[in-house]
Amino acid sequence: MWFASDNSGPAAPEVIEAVAAANAGHAASYGADAATARVTARIREVFEAPEAAVYLVATGTAANALALACLCPPWATVFCHPEAHVAQDECGATGFYAGGATLTPLEGAHGRIAPEGLQAALAATGRSVHGVQKGALSLTNATEAGTVYTPAQVAELAGIAREAGVPVHMDGARFANAVARLGCSPAELSWKAGVEVLSLGGTKNGCLGVEALVLFDPARAWELELRRKRAGHLFSKHRFLAAQMEAYLEGDLWLDLADAANARARELSEAIAALPDAALVHPTEANSVFAAWPRRRHWAMRAAGVHYYLWPDGQSLEGAEDEPVAARLVCNWATTQAEVAQFVGLLRGPERAVAREVGP
């Protein structure tokens, strides 16, 4: 059973088939192929944004760092949640891509930045030449806490940012999960709410490795192309990125995949909430479940070979067996109801007498 991350899941069959089908004969390289043109058109259609510039890269870190480098000058700071991927999981990519720009973490419950905190941080930043300046706001949706920002919540934060002249980036590695949850349109959750640049994830939700950068304002499109190239993120056999994204957006595959993952997380969440000695840490609004249970249950799960992470990192595996530890469980499109049931059974069930097992 794998609940470690959505990126440990497989690609959707439709995506794999599209890649194989793209391998026919010769094609112009570096994005001049027909499939890339079709992807651009499709994303403009999906987002009701006929002017948007669209670029494909293969990783979420690349998408985020390229976007922020276009929005935030070297002497400025990106406002983000302390748990944001750009803050925790990209080994300083923003600073590297944006020439030494910094991050300013803004707290907020359940992975969402609090409007008043953003307000205060904007007021306190860039008051003179001595400190770093206001650069960009980066929102993660769905958040790293498995929750979502509604269009209204995005609009509120983006409005505060715009007021201060600060552009808005959205890390949408799990944007599909947010849209699927909210039932809104992609446009409502992005540019209509004030987002300038979106990192639209594919990898975690059924692709092999593809993300789209969507610049709703194409003014910085050429800059982004140059940044992508010199960062080594312009693929020569670009058709294989395009094929993934095309299949992903064909029909509503991307939303169907996200729906499946969200549904499994909801089932998991409800079952956990019903257990007498477990509790949710965050509300479950997308495809991740954050919950706590006694340490002895963790030992039992690990002994049974279940893959997931204690969250936050660094919790002690040793200690009282009744003390709660917190964990993250991530579902992906391929997670089955049987796996969820099996997991819940294990979690509920009489703990086997297990040797205390240590390890990540």
Place this chain on the structure above:
Amino acid sequence: MWFASDNSGPAAPEVIEAVAAANAGHAASYGADAATARVTARIREVFEAPEAAVYLVATGTAANALALACLCPPWATVFCHPEAHVAQDECGATGFYAGGATLTPLEGAHGRIAPEGLQAALAATGRSVHGVQKGALSLTNATEAGTVYTPAQVAELAGIAREAGVPVHMDGARFANAVARLGCSPAELSWKAGVEVLSLGGTKNGCLGVEALVLFDPARAWELELRRKRAGHLFSKHRFLAAQMEAYLEGDLWLDLADAANARARELSEAIAALPDAALVHPTEANSVFAAWPRRRHWAMRAAGVHYYLWPDGQSLEGAEDEPVAARLVCNWATTQAEVAQFVGLLRGPERAVAREVGP
């Protein structure tokens, strides 16, 4: 007919099949999967280098820039041929990755750096704190002129560099073509000749998008891992990179593919050399042919829909019809003898009366 670049060709069927086969169930992400471990072992075996550190990325620019950033500090310079990919085709990636490091172009016939030029440049560089310092030597093999360095030629240049305390990188985007041509072992053309870090290409020679960074001295392995991560080049679904490289190195597929491309280039080259009004610009030693023919023949070829580049870029399409223009033709594993014959027929044949066509 496509002779524009080897990256306009398809992937080998074995590679596509391996990617599809890798899509089974869950796997640990970020390179902790079994396939990645097998690839590392296989590359150590192929290169007779049991200590080598091996990392996969998806583009040649990423491979080169990451390698050079590990070898060349920000205040130093990379010595390379003026036609090198790092100098011409990476939009300043070396400077970006290596914190502002510069390039020092060193001339040499047919794409190969002249030893005496390297000697002189090393002597002239880093004489005081005022100028940039000696950083690294980057050799491209097969070269951008379609020629190869022999192991002895690499060893001579690497020896001069080592003498000056300068490490050696090899851009091996077409390393397979060089090995296939020379009949030497991969080790003889790399670490045995003094190469510290090799960018081992897969993309141009039958993969979808994968290159291996081989650090024969693993001392900087952790630095490279961190650089790769913060540059956004660490793939979460890493198995799909690994699957490509594993299939590519299975048996001698990589060399068989290169052999096929080299053979087509040789046939093309011999046929062109035999034409009364065409001439080779460089000897054909790998999978690219550099040749010149009258401008009117170029018009004819373009009219017939043949894809190739005039080389160097910027030659006028207008002008006397008998004046020679120079072109680059690149074969890949999928180029057929029929295509070569058709091309040669067109080139030889009575030019059809064509409207002069302008455009890239």
Place this chain on the structure above:
Amino acid sequence: MWFASDNSGPAAPEVIEAVAAANAGHAASYGADAATARVTARIREVFEAPEAAVYLVATGTAANALALACLCPPWATVFCHPEAHVAQDECGATGFYAGGATLTPLEGAHGRIAPEGLQAALAATGRSVHGVQKGALSLTNATEAGTVYTPAQVAELAGIAREAGVPVHMDGARFANAVARLGCSPAELSWKAGVEVLSLGGTKNGCLGVEALVLFDPARAWELELRRKRAGHLFSKHRFLAAQMEAYLEGDLWLDLADAANARARELSEAIAALPDAALVHPTEANSVFAAWPRRRHWAMRAAGVHYYLWPDGQSLEGAEDEPVAARLVCNWATTQAEVAQFVGLLRGPERAVAREVGP
């Protein structure tokens, strides 16, 4: 009356005279002059560090950023107090000089990092390739809160850092004030307590513009020279930097100047503490006083033309006249007892009826 900053004070007459005296005839440039050699020897003597490498620059930001760039790789983080100059007042210089490195602020009362916080941050940092790595510890002494670290306190923090393989930098823009306060030797407060690189301030304490970088371990001396040069901080007419530093360290001028500033601050502090409606915010251990008094007193002082900053920045000038506001008062070597008395008189005295005045 100027209590805005020690850098609004004049240079000491001895320093000005030394600069004028240095202007005789020709001298070798870029630090090859005799005065620079004498300064190096003198600093080695003052610090009992015969192997130390010494470099002069003209600003504290340059000193700190160059030092940290040598200690902290681009993918790592500098641990510092949230009020540190590197965090608040250098517009991201660390990120710029260190290729995108980040800062990790560590709280602690009265400007001093708490050992347990450092311990925890080191344990939490660099656990995998995904996050930034442990880079360096930067301590400010005297601190930005007008307090000092004792040698034992430095040694405790440096010991924790060394344990984790993390080198220690000291921002000693006010190092003289700390030494003067503590009565310890310069060595005891630096390398003997575990400091690898010291930014030894001159500018705030009676020079025109000079700081010394002291590398107790000279292993990275050449790297620092190159970084200084390419940052434009290697002065051609270097004798004018050297002359300042030489006069500053002649006899115990540097400590005498600091003693004078510290004494004025102490007098100011004691007088403020004795007022019924004022209170110290931090203990006064060096040349800065942090205190709070009713807003109406602030209006009175401003009306009288006294220069100082409300601290922290951003406090409202409007509001209840009895509500306390907090301020920073900085003394320098040239602050007189008369000015202190005059200030205290104003602060104590019956507030004149003043129009509420707004402005920085």
Place this chain on the structure above:
Amino acid sequence: MWFASDNSGPAAPEVIEAVAAANAGHAASYGADAATARVTARIREVFEAPEAAVYLVATGTAANALALACLCPPWATVFCHPEAHVAQDECGATGFYAGGATLTPLEGAHGRIAPEGLQAALAATGRSVHGVQKGALSLTNATEAGTVYTPAQVAELAGIAREAGVPVHMDGARFANAVARLGCSPAELSWKAGVEVLSLGGTKNGCLGVEALVLFDPARAWELELRRKRAGHLFSKHRFLAAQMEAYLEGDLWLDLADAANARARELSEAIAALPDAALVHPTEANSVFAAWPRRRHWAMRAAGVHYYLWPDGQSLEGAEDEPVAARLVCNWATTQAEVAQFVGLLRGPERAVAREVGP
């Protein structure tokens, strides 16, 4: 006798006196003092540029690198003469400040870029996303070969650049020498000829260490302020930079100093040209003389303790005694006619029998 560099000369007495006079009482720091305001006004007046933004720094490398970072994005290239200070003497500062931007050296006789070479380079640069883009043109005036560009020559090159959308920077470390030579107005040699940003040198021509950055178009003024700050080039006791520049521009001191240096160089040049076995390498148009004479004469001069550099660097001190070696002699405002006469006497005079001396 010192002809090594103009930066080995002393500061003008007026400048030293101004620095001493500036040391009265307290002053606002970081450029908010009255002297800085007067300097800005004076430079606007001198350059007939009432809108210009003016910033002071202490070194020429800082001035050039800051200017070019504002004009040239990270993915672009600065066109400059191969002998330019930015190319030879700043240890890669442009790449550091401009985030990895590169330099493209353009040949031209006697230190001046040839218009046709600029034309060709602009046409060849930035043709696609694969190569670096057109960034800025940097002209050095007076040049590193001791010659000058006339206003017409600047205008021709700047016109070609403007045509291609490329802004123009002038490295005016010896701008005073060029103006003094040409008898034109400062405006005619800068913005009227198409220069956007000027590094106006003070250090080499009689100051201790000060250069002015003059942005004729103030649009990027704030960016420059931020870049200066985070590079550590914003002086806290800014009045001491301002005092130098104010004295330097008072009356026509700056031009008088340059006139004196130019005159000495002219005398030296004429005397050398009249020698039977010496020859000028470049015409002498400013304060530097480039000439060649037999190696045995070099030995004699070095034995007599004359300071100058062989130029270019790296010429062998050993070899046939009649073989010519080339040297650079730089005069400064303090060089005397007696020193020139003594030098010429030594050069002309019967060589004493000297032991061949080796060394820099």
